[in-house]
Amino acid sequence: MRHSPQEIFNTAARWLEATGSTPYEARVVADHLTNANLRGHDSHGVGMIAMYALYQKDGRLKSNTPARLVKDAGSILQFSGDRGYGQRVGFEATNAAIERAKQNGICMYTIANTCHLGRIGTYGEQCADAGMVSLHFVNVNQFDPLVAPYGGADARFGTNPFCCAIPAANNHGRFILDFATSIVAMGKTRVAFLAGRHFDEAVIIDRNGNETADPAPMWREPRAALMPMGRYKGAGLCFACELLAGLLSKGGTIADKHPRDGAIVNNMT
Secondary structure, X not given: OOOOHHHHHHHHHHHHHHOXXXXXXXXXXXXXXXXXXXXXXXXXXXXXXXXXXXXXXXXOOOOOOOOEEEEEOOOEEEEEOOOOOHHHHHHHHHHHHHHHHHHHXXXXXXXXXXXXXXXXXXXXXXXXXXXXXXXXXXXXXXXXXXXXXXXOOOOOEOXXXXXXXXXXXXXXXXXXXXXXXXXXXXXXXXHHHHHOOOOOOOOEEOOOOOEEOOOHHHHOXXXXXXXXXXXXXXXXXXXXXXXXXXXXXXXXXXXXXXXXXXXXXXXXX
């Protein structure tokens, strides 16, 4: 099937409004999802709606929830997402941080406890288009760990994205670096699994410690683990994202002692 971007956007927005979102929230979330597809990241596009529907049914995702400012310390802003749509919370918090950076020259902002933020590069683009340089560190809690540390086979971390954005200048386009600290994001294993294809290289380590390019072990129990990008260096960056996002936001880490309800809940610094 082939659909135009406008058709995909309209369908997503209608679903969001039908399930309780205001037209404003529906527009922000649908725009984020559609643009993820258009940038080649179907893992973070409108296909996420099926998961969001499950979260809504039992209250793990709450419609019409804005970014809530919990601390304003000049060049430091802290927000809570209160389990709202991460696409809206991230958009609003990033806008506030951009305005504060324009006033003060710099701003560090954090977001805690928001439902899935989606494609983190979206917020990097938002900053770059406003003439800002930005760095983003993200962790995942509530969801079961997906990524094994280097040298291990058991998952201990989330896919913990990192993003760096630099605005366009002197006829050169903006620079956006955005990646999961695992070799591939979990959503990309979903896309590959449903398409019945393998990756070009091993990205998963099974429960026996064997590396594989087959996405299926990530969708069977007991679940396998994603491998970190860049071997020990990527694993170290994954750990850094865990600490910077989870601790500075006060949203918490994926440590075993913390409760998990199976939803993708993000924190971002």
